[in-house]
Amino acid sequence: MRVVIDTNVIVSAYLGGVLEGILEAFKAGRFTLIVSRAIADEYFDVLARPKFGIERDEFDGFASLLIRKAEFVAPTENVTVIDADPSDNRFLEAALEGKADCVVSGDSHLLELKTFRGIPVITAREFLMSLEKDTPTTGR
Numbered sequence: 001m002r003v004v005i006d007t008n009v010i011v012s013a014y015l016g017g018v019l020e021g022i023l024e025a026f027k028a029g030r031f032t033l034i035v036s037r038a039i040a041d042e043y044f045d046v047l048a049r050p051k052f053g054i055e056r057d058e059f060d061g062f063a064s065l066l067i068r069k070a071e072f073v074a075p076t077e078n079v080t081v082i083d084a085d086p087s088d089n090r091f092l093e094a095a096l097e098g099k100a101d102c103v104v105s106g107d108s109h110l111l112e113l114k115t116f117r118g119i120p121v122i123t124a125r126e127f128l129m130s131l132e133k134d135t136p137t138t139g140r
Contacts, residue, residue, distance in 0.1 A: 006091055009022065009106055018128070022128060027069070036093065102121070103120070
C-alpha cells in the first residue's frame with residue numbers, strides 16, 4: 001500500500017497513543033510512505049517545536065527512518081484545491097505523483113474532500129483499521 005500521511009498524524013503517532021501503530025507499521029515495511037521535500041520539511045519543522053518535547057536522538061531517529069524507508073517524490077503538478085489552507089495541497093500533489101492508494105489525515109480541509117482524483121482521503125483510525133485487516137493471522 002502506498003500512502004501519504006499528513007503532518008498532524010505523524011506528530012500524533014510520534015507522541016504515542018493508538019496512532020503509534022502507524023509508525024510501527026511503517027518501520028515494519030507494511031506500507032510505503034510517500035513524501036515530497038516540502039512534506040519532509042514540514043514534518044521536521046513541526047516535530048522540532050519545543051512544545052512537543054521530542055529529544056534530539058528521537059528526532060534524528062525519525063529523520064533517519066524517513067530517509068531510509070520513505071519514497072521521495074517531486075510533484076510535477078501544482079494542485080490548488082484547498083483554498084482555506086494552501087499548504088495542505090502539498091499532500092495531494094505528493095499523492096498524485098506517488099500514485100498513492102490513500103491520503104491519511106486528521107485535517108478537516110483534506111478530510112472534507114473524501115476523495116481526490118480517485119484517491120481516498122481517510123482518517124488515521126480508518127488507516128489503522130485497514131492495516132489490521134491486512135495483518136496475517138496465525139492459524140490457531
